[in-house]
Amino acid sequence: MAFLDGNPPERLCMPIVDHIQSLGGEVRLNSRIQKIELNSDGTVKNFLLTNGDVMEGDVYVFATPVDILKLLLPENWKEISYFKKLEKLVGVPVINVHIWSAGGTGKEALLNISCFFKSHDEYYNPNQSMLELVFAPAEEWISRNDSEIIDATMKELAKLFPDEISADQSKAKIVKYHVVKTPRCLIDNHFRSVYKTIPNCEPCRPLQRSPIKGFYLAGDYTKQKYLASMEGAVLSGKLCAQAIVQDYELLVARGEGRLAEARI
Ligand SMILES: Cc1cc2nc3c(=O)[nH]c(=O)nc-3n(C[C@H](O)[C@H](O)[C@H](O)COP(=O)(O)OP(=O)(O)OC[C@H]3O[C@@H](n4cnc5c(N)ncnc54)[C@H](O)[C@@H]3O)c2cc1C
Known part of the structure; x- marks a missing residue:
């Protein structure tokens, strides 16, 4: 085992932020998603943030805990079995x-x-x-x-x-x-943390590629070989990135061309 030689924000998060910024990316803190707004075909139009900002993208990765996703799930998606199965994954306080x-x-x-x-x-x-x-x-x-x-x-x-x-x-x-x-969830006022591992919940863990084109999930609860853990969260991020790379051609064909210029 290896341990960080300092606190996680400084020794773990900051290097990631530096890497993203060095590639031209931006990290925004305190920017919570309030609503997933949809196009008429059910795909994502944008993410509306609690501060009123609207985020538009070619690809959307939703990486909140599972309970937040369930609370923000658009009505039109709730009956899709991929999302319906999430009902079984419930966060417990820690x-x-x-x-x-x-x-x-x-x-x-x-x-x-x-x-x-x-x-x-x-x-x-x-x-x-x-x-x-x-x-x-x-x-x-x-x-x-x-x-x-x-x-x-x-x-x-x-x-x-x-x-x-x-x-x-x-x-x-x-x-x-x-x-x-664990703090109370701002949306439903419940205490939430890692999802509770109970019998039969494994088949309900979603793959990173959702059935909604251009919409992907990452997070410890998504399908990967570990339980809810930091290793699991990291692996889910890698699997999510792989899915996006595999879908690149499809995403370019569907997008307005912005992706064609972007380097993934
Ligand atoms: C007390 C405690 C101790 C733990 N100890 C360990 C340990 O020793 N080893 C280990 O491997 N694991 C440990 N875990 C588990 C580990 O922390 C999680 O499995 C891991 O952090 C999950 O990563 P994640 O990226 O899936 O989700 P998170 O780390 O929960 O990240 C989700 C992010 O989504 C953000 N978010 C929430 N709502 C919104 C919104 N509306 N819009 C935008 N963003 C939003 C949150 O602010 C958060 O930053 C521990 C967990 C707890 C609670």
Whole structure:
């Protein structure tokens, strides 16, 4: 395994932004899609953003979590089986728990995982450990207060590592903690995160190429060999790009020629 030597926005996102910009692309933040507007033939006319901007393109890639896609799906598309199957994919809330403890848990591997999100220097301290844990599924816990969540986490950790951790903190003592909850979705006010992996949902994961010409999906929930994960999300992006490249001739024939000049 390899871990980032810094925080993801700086060490993961910025290099991607730099790459896109170096090729003449633009990255717009805080630009949420409010509506997918359609042509009379059911293909995408444009994406209307919440700030009123209208985005037109030759190819549209929709890479939000599955619940957002379902909420923004145009009426005309809802009965198409490719989209209808999405009903089975439902996001569940997730809580991220960060615990700094004195006395050390002695768990090198877990200590390393913390570096995935934060810088090395802060946590390579022989007298302290930092654990970062994903608490999921968290439907029953998302509305509870932080101390209840920490108590439940410590009880679970004490079961897993009885030699190093006890729920009453007589072994490793909590120095500080931080609880991060998946935020409420702005559209339907529910807590959403990665889709819940339940039996029979695998056949409902959509391919990146949709039946709507020029409209593609990317995201961890789409069809790829991993479950919902960062690897899965990256792979879905590659598969989506491959589908667009394969469809290039068709897209040029259908578009107004803008694609013919573009380099993919
Ligand atoms: C707490 C937590 C811990 C995790 N830990 C790990 C881990 O250790 N390892 C791992 O592999 N995976 C982990 N995951 C899972 C991983 O983060 C996801 O699987 C991955 O980020 C999914 O990527 P994605 O691109 O499909 O979707 P996202 O990363 O969710 O990206 C979707 C994007 O769509 C944007 N968006 C939403 N609505 C709109 C809209 N209306 N218009 C335009 N854009 C919109 C969002 O802002 C977001 O940027 C974790 C997830 C959580 C919640």
